[in-house]
Amino acid sequence: MQQLLSTLHDSPHGGHSGKQATFQRLHSYFYWPCMRAMVHSYVQNCDVCQRTKSEHVAPPGLLQPLPIPNQAWDIITMDFVEGLPPSNKFNCILVVIDKFTKYGHFIPLAHPYTVVDVARLYGDNVYKLHGQPRCNTRV
Known part of the structure; x- marks a missing residue:
């Protein structure tokens, strides 16, 4: 099973895709009990995936300038x-x-x-x- 996971996740064909993509690729060829949990654990512990993980957050907006005070003790x-x-x-x-x-x-x-x-x-x-x-x- 580890050899299958390695082949379908670590190989150039697998491309270190995420948990869901790896599971779908493996599930289209094989099935065994607790397969989803095993794929999740394998991808979670993949060293390459952990080092190159991208952030899934929206990019920050543009900076807004601070207001310029008109007189002393305004701001x-x-x-x-x-x-x-x-x-x-x-x-x-x-x-x-x-x-x-x-x-x-x-x-x-x-x-x-x-x-x-x-x-x-x-x-x-x-x-x-x-x-x-x-x-x-x-x-």
Whole structure:
């Protein structure tokens, strides 16, 4: 049985076709119990098929440009820097960057923090100085 699988899958005639094509080709000539499971296992363990397997996903779409802000603090980005050594009980930094001027606010945080903590720090350090950013960006 292994010789049949090898002949109908690995040979130039078989061309390392997939599970279904190999099964159909084998089934047109032979039959034995559990043949589908054996073909599935053989193709699954085929070294050549595993190294040259193609992806069956749709290609990604075109890149979309990011919006260009018209004024300072129109569009901002936020991120966290974590894994820092402790300093005055703080071990994280909330980074808020303006996309127009590249000006940034670096606000110290301590783990564990919650959404309420981050919102309070944002309001106390960024919102009170610059106001509400424009929120109609499509990224």
